[in-house]
Structure formats: structure tokens, C-alpha cells
Amino acid sequence: MLKRIKTLASLYRELGLRWSAFRLAYAFRHRSGLIRLQMPLYKWTDRPLATWLKKNIPSESTSYAEWRKANAPKFSLCDDTGGRERGRFSRAYRDHLLKKLTASSTARSNSSPTNINE
Known part of the structure; x- marks a missing residue:
């Protein structure tokens, strides 16, 4: 309770x-x-x-199925790939992430670690 x-x-x-x-x-x-x-x-x-x-829009089953095949809207979860890359990021967003990642890794490699014993 x-x-x-x-x-x-x-x-x-x-x-x-x-x-x-x-x-x-x-x-x-x-x-x-x-x-x-x-x-x-x-x-x-x-x-x-x-x-x-x-x-x-036709309401009979066979004519509706044909109409649907001819007039179906395009469906894509990715914004600029037209559905070619299912389940992946769009190219523009992937490039943006790669630039961010490389910029942060080069910034880390340029900064020297401090040694407490020195």
C-alpha cells in the first residue's frame, strides 16, 4: 500500500x-x-x-491501391538525402559533427598537460 x-x-x-x-x-x-x-x-x-x-480519390480497393502507388507522398526521416540513408544522419549534419569533433580534438592536442611535479 x-x-x-x-x-x-x-x-x-x-x-x-x-x-x-x-x-x-x-x-x-x-x-x-x-x-x-x-x-x-x-x-x-x-x-x-x-x-x-x-x-x-477513388474508393474501390484496386483503384485506390493503384492511385496510392502513383500518388504516394515521399517519406523521409533524413532531411536532404531523400531517404537514401535510412537511420543515419543527413550529410550536412554529419559534416557539421565531424568538424566539431576535429576542432575539439585539435584544441585538446594543442593544449599541453600541466605536470604537478614540475
């Missing part, structure tokens, strides 16, 4: 009053069943794909 109180106090300190109030309200809505009233289930036939798409 004491561990649970400490955990709740830690959550309050780390995440704040707003999150704690939201979480308590969400837990109440979930346990009381209010959340089901607020967000009722619906069938896929009630809201077909055409209701979610813009007017000029």
Missing part, C-alpha cells in the same frame, strides 16, 4: 495536476461505461472508405 502511494505521488510530481486529473477522469469513464456511450461502435458498412477520402 505504501509503495502504491509513493508511486502515485511520484506520478503527480513528474506529470503534474493536469495529467493526474485527466487520468482519473479517464479511469472513471472507462470503469463506469461512460466511454462506450461517448464513443459508440459502428460497422464498417456504416462508414465506407469513400466517406474518409477526398472527392477525387
Whole structure:
């Protein structure tokens, strides 16, 4: 019981009053069943794909797949490589880091270490 109180106090300190109030309200809505009233289930036939798409986008599965292949936006986590270097830094940022690293290592090698015994 004491561990649970400490955990709740830690959550309050780390995440704040707003999150704690939201979480308590969400837990109440979930346990009381209010959340089901607020967000009722619906069938896929009630809201077909055409209701979610813009007017000029086809909603049939095969034509939509073809349209998506032709019009898919480019996705890249790297800024200037166009996705060629997945999971790596962009070239400009990598060059910037290398310059910083070499500058700091040359500054360290130029400074002579002091000897306490001298």
C-alpha cells in the first residue's frame, strides 16, 4: 500500500495536476461505461472508405491501391538525402559533427598537460 502511494505521488510530481486529473477522469469513464456511450461502435458498412477520402480519390480497393502507388507522398526521416540513408544522419549534419569533433580534438592536442611535479 505504501509503495502504491509513493508511486502515485511520484506520478503527480513528474506529470503534474493536469495529467493526474485527466487520468482519473479517464479511469472513471472507462470503469463506469461512460466511454462506450461517448464513443459508440459502428460497422464498417456504416462508414465506407469513400466517406474518409477526398472527392477525387477513388474508393474501390484496386483503384485506390493503384492511385496510392502513383500518388504516394515521399517519406523521409533524413532531411536532404531523400531517404537514401535510412537511420543515419543527413550529410550536412554529419559534416557539421565531424568538424566539431576535429576542432575539439585539435584544441585538446594543442593544449599541453600541466605536470604537478614540475
